[in-house]
Amino acid sequence: MASRGIPLDNAAIFSIMMEGILYGFSVLMFIGTMWALTYRRRTNEIHRPNVVVACMLLILSTAHMVVDFIRVEQGLVTYRNTFPGGPAAFFADVAQTTFVVKNIIYNLQTMLGDGIVIYRCYVVWQSVWVIIVPSLLWFGMAVSGFGAVYSLSKATSEAEDIFAKSTGQWITVFYAMTLASNLSASGFLAYRIWRMECDVSALRATKSFSMMPIVRVLADSAILYSVTLLSALVCFVEANNGQYVVVDMITPIISITFYMIIIRIAMRKTTPSHSSLSTIRMANETARETQQRYNGRTPVEVHITQITHQDDNDTCKPAY
Template sequence: MASRGMPLDTAAIFSTIMEAILYGFSVLMFVGTIWTLTYKRRMKEINRPIVVVAFMLLILSTAHMIVDIIRIEQGLVTYRDTFPGGPQAFFADVSQVTFVIKNIIYTMQTMVGDGMVIYRCYIVWQTVWVIIIPSLLWFGITVCGICAVYSVSQATSQAGNIFAKATGQWITAFYAMTLASNLLASGFLAYRIWMMERNVSAIRVSRSSMMPIVRVLADAAILYSVTLLSALVCFVEANNGQYVILDMIMPIISIAFYMVIIRMAMKTRSHSYLSTVGMGSETARGTAQQYHMKPMQVHISQITHEDDASKLAY
């Protein structure tokens, strides 16, 4: 299948520039994430799995950025005059080591990012039944990613055309299942938090609300899903724009993860601070007769609901 769209050397330059911009933003968000997770917290209070995942996403994004820079240098400088067909043919050759490594890193990044969305969904629902379909899709993503990388690494006569059937069928399935898994897990997660909010909104004793969490979850899901859908459409249409979007997805996965963690951490800190201030002011005001049993029970119920959601960050 013949490719369409911008020339591949132009696509390589543009994709690297866009990835670098988003990568810089993701690094800033990584710093903010680590700060919110560790500031004024003892070591045992830090959610170490979340910190590990944050570092993994940063390392994978950095590795992908480095490989892209090396690939640009090889295609436009080192092999510009010696590679048969010039830079266009170099960037079209899917059997190049740098291209294979890029796809391995992207597959790993996707597995980590999608796995964390499913993990968040399980933490909030506290049941495996809700994550069965997303988990099956995640395993399908893993298989398709491995098969796609393998078919690319073994490309010979079909090298130079990533849209060929041997590689295209696996990549199309990979994009489609990633999109479905992300939408399902994010939808279940947002629905559960929205239900918690609705259940306590009528009897809330403070102004604290979990709706900002729902909004940031929706924003992260939309950001990632729109990017994936664009990549899928470009790939199905054999448009070289998919190379640009593919490189952009790498830092976007990190950004979507970081923005949820930062917002959850801010929400948890704010709730903790308001609860502490409220208890202090009530204590200062007077006697035990001023405390009514019903409001106390409602307040504890609310904290229980919000603590379930706060596990996403802590």
């Protein structure tokens, strides 16, 4: 299949530029995220899983950026005059170590990002059944990602093209499953929060608290990631070299979507111990219990102003 679009050496320059801009933005958001997670909190009040995930996303996106710099330097400087076919042929060679490594990092970043969304969906629904489909898609994504990386590492001179059937079929499945997993988990999550908002708002007398901003934050992050991923899938199916640019942009975007949710919710907090997922869990229980207790009666006022949850040691930790 003949590829179309911009030359690969031009695509390499443009992709490193776009990734660098988004990476710099993600670093600023990482700083804001760490502030939101640690500001005015004692050590035992910090939600460590979120801190770990935020750091892992930063490490992976940084590693991807470094590998991309090395790859561009090799293709345009080190092997410019020695690689058969020049820089364009170098960047088309999927068997290059730097290309294989950057795809491994991208797969890990994608699996981590989608895994977070599925976990949030489980926390809100408190049901394994809801996340069965997203989880199956996630495992399928892991298998196809491994198959893509393996096929790239075993590429020969007859199939050194990312659009070749031996590599392209794995990558297409990976993109499709990633998109489906993210959309399904994000859809279930947003729907559940919206339903809880409807249930609670119908029973409370005031509108001092609303979970709709949380729905909008989740929708914004899902749309940002899904549109970028869909663009990569379309470019790849059409064998357009623009997919190299879009894929390099996805890695920092995954980090940005995670940081964006924590920062935007932190900006709406009214107390240091207020937390979104804890609020959602309590709102879920409040809506269910209030409906059962006051079924058929006049609306009652429901106050949800400060929600925390306890760990095994009975210490308060906020969760986003």
